Amino acid sequence: xxxxxxxxxxxxxxxxxxxxxxxxxxxxxxxxxxxxxxxxxxxxxxxxxxxxxxxxxxxxxxxxxxxxxxxxxxxxxxxxxxxxxxxxxxxxxxxxxxxxxxxxxxxxxxxxxxxxxxxxxxxxxxxxxxxxxxxxxxxxxxxxxxxxxxxxxxxxxxxxxxxxxxxxxxxxxxxxxxxxxxxxxxxxxxxxxxxxxxxxxxxxxxxxxxxxxxxxxxxxxxxxxxxxxxxxxxxxxxxxxxxxxxxxxxxxxxxxxxxxxxxxxxxxxxxxxxxxxxxxxxxxxxxxxxxxxxxxxxxxxxxxxxxxxxxxxxxxxxxxxxxxxxxxxxxxxxxxxxxxxxxxxxxxxxxxxxxxxxxxxxxxxxxxxxxxxxxxxxxxxxxxxxxxxxxxxxxxxxxxxxxxx
Ligand SMILES: Cc1ncc(COP(=O)(O)O)c(C=O)c1O
Numbered sequence: 001x002x003x004x005x006x007x008x009x010x011x012x013x014x015x016x017x018x019x020x021x022x023x024x025x026x027x028x029x030x031x032x033x034x035x036x037x038x039x040x041x042x043x044x045x046x047x048x049x050x051x052x053x054x055x056x057x058x059x060x061x062x063x064x065x066x067x068x069x070x071x072x073x074x075x076x077x078x079x080x081x082x083x084x085x086x087x088x089x090x091x092x093x094x095x096x097x098x099x100x101x102x103x104x105x106x107x108x109x110x111x112x113x114x115x116x117x118x119x120x121x122x123x124x125x126x127x128x129x130x131x132x133x134x135x136x137x138x139x140x141x142x143x144x145x146x147x148x149x150x151x152x153x154x155x156x157x158x159x160x161x162x163x164x165x166x167x168x169x170x171x172x173x174x175x176x177x178x179x180x181x182x183x184x185x186x187x188x189x190x191x192x193x194x195x196x197x198x199x200x201x202x203x204x205x206x207x208x209x210x211x212x213x214x215x216x217x218x219x220x221x222x223x224x225x226x227x228x229x230x231x232x233x234x235x236x237x238x239x240x241x242x243x244x245x246x247x248x249x250x251x252x253x254x255x256x257x258x259x260x261x262x263x264x265x266x267x268x269x270x271x272x273x274x275x276x277x278x279x280x281x282x283x284x285x286x287x288x289x290x291x292x293x294x295x296x297x298x299x300x301x302x303x304x305x306x307x308x309x310x311x312x313x314x315x316x317x318x319x320x321x322x323x324x325x326x327x328x329x330x331x332x333x334x335x336x337x338x339x340x341x342x343x344x345x346x347x348x349x350x351x352x353x354x355x356x357x358x359x360x361x362x363x364x365x366x367x368x369x370x371x372x373x374x375x376x377x378x379x380x381x382x383x384x385x386x387x388x389x390x391x392x393x394x395x396x397x398x399x400x401x402x403x404x405x
Contacts (some may be wrong), residue, residue, distance in 0.1 A: 012253035015132050019361035026344040027355050035348050037380070041357035043178065043325060044076040044377040047243040047295045054226050056283030057276055058256050063372025068275050072251070080236065083285055089234070091224045091253045094334045097263055098273045102208045102237030102250040107133050108266045109252055113169045114139035115367035121163055121171045123154060123330060125362035125369060127178045142168070143364035148328060151319045152180035154188045160195055171195065171203035178210040179362050179374035180328055181321020183213050189220050189325050193228045203228060208237040208250070211292050214300045215322035229255040243286050243295065249273060249281045267362060299325050302384060306377040312393065325378040328359055332395060332404070336373050337358065339398055347394045354387045354394070
């Protein structure tokens with residue numbers, strides 16, 4: 001270890017560790033001590049990635065893996081375009097730029113829309129990486145609170161309007177939502193469209209969980225409202241749809257050609273998205289629809305099981321989520337971070353424990369979410385049953401040890 005003192009940028013030093021990975025070292029320690037750790041913290045599905053992906057890569061016949069177009073290769077762009085068309089979304093190939101995951105699409109969108117100090121409206125609790133993505137672009141997240149008592153539905157026009165200032169550039173909506181699992185209904189979509197148009201704001205629609213909706217209301221696209229097409233940016237990804245989180249391919253799509261031209265400059269700065277993964281992605285989009293139908297069914301079954309198990313644990317509070325594969329769980333503890341660390345460090349049932357994701361960092365408002373965790377239920381049902389049993393026993397023991405009874 002060097003004895004010199006290095007001064008790193010305030011911009012990066014001001015970034016917090018991801019709450020999803022915050023307890024990784026505790027988990028590693030528990031594993032080294034011989035414990036099995038069941039992950040309820042991370043959105044890494046166990047559904048098998050379509051075999052079309054690897055077959056297409058195996059069939060690549062190039063002696064040099066060269067740079068490709070900064071926009072993305074035609075096969076990948078057209079695959080996203082055709083997929084969007086099946087949903088009635090009017091994006092043409094020139095409206096789409098391939099990115100290295102939805103994460104890069106978000107970074108590019110925010111950087112393109114915001115100068116230092118400009119604001120992005122987000123509904124809390126929200127996907128915590130937005131904080132980092134906004135910070136590296138110099139943008140500021142302004143949070144509008146949603147509450148579990150109302151199943152994390154959007155608040156009224158007046159409440160949202162109050163948060164809009166002359167620095168607000170966009171409303172970032174996650175639909176279906178991570179971490180709450182909520183899905184926007186038509187009145188909420190129309191509310192966002194109205195606010196965006198009245199205040200000249202962009203809508204950044206992060207729809208990486210688009211397929212995973214279990215409620216009757218189904219998916220409603222902002223593109224159904226032609227009046228907002230110019231203000232609309234859609235962020236997409238193959239990570240969740242095809243259970244391909246390690247593929248790192250996504251896209252940004254917009255009918256606003258000036259916006260796309262600006263984003264392209266950022267795409268050019270990183271030369272191109274990975275070629276091999278784009279070839280695999282293009283083939284993967286051809287997978288039979290039954291692949292997605294089965295994934296949706298398995299997540300719905302897991303949701304139903306997981307909610308039933310969690311609701312049976314004394315003192316917990318949760319609502320039935322409509323989509324994605326997460327929900328917020330209120331725990332009968334004061335500090336969910338302390339409980340998460342304690343479960344990994346001090347507790348196990350027959351050598352097994354669980355890793356939770358404290359929800360505090362999904363909120364921007366200090367003091368919110370202190371006793372909440374985000375549960376990710378994209379793991380097998382037998383593991384969910386074990387995890388709920390460990391959680392129930394752990395809560396009893398923790399409350400005793402901490403004098404909370
Ligand atoms: C809401 C949301 N947006 C974006 C992403 C990033 O996805 P990608 O893997 O495509 O970068 C995630 C990943 O978990 C997410 O939950």
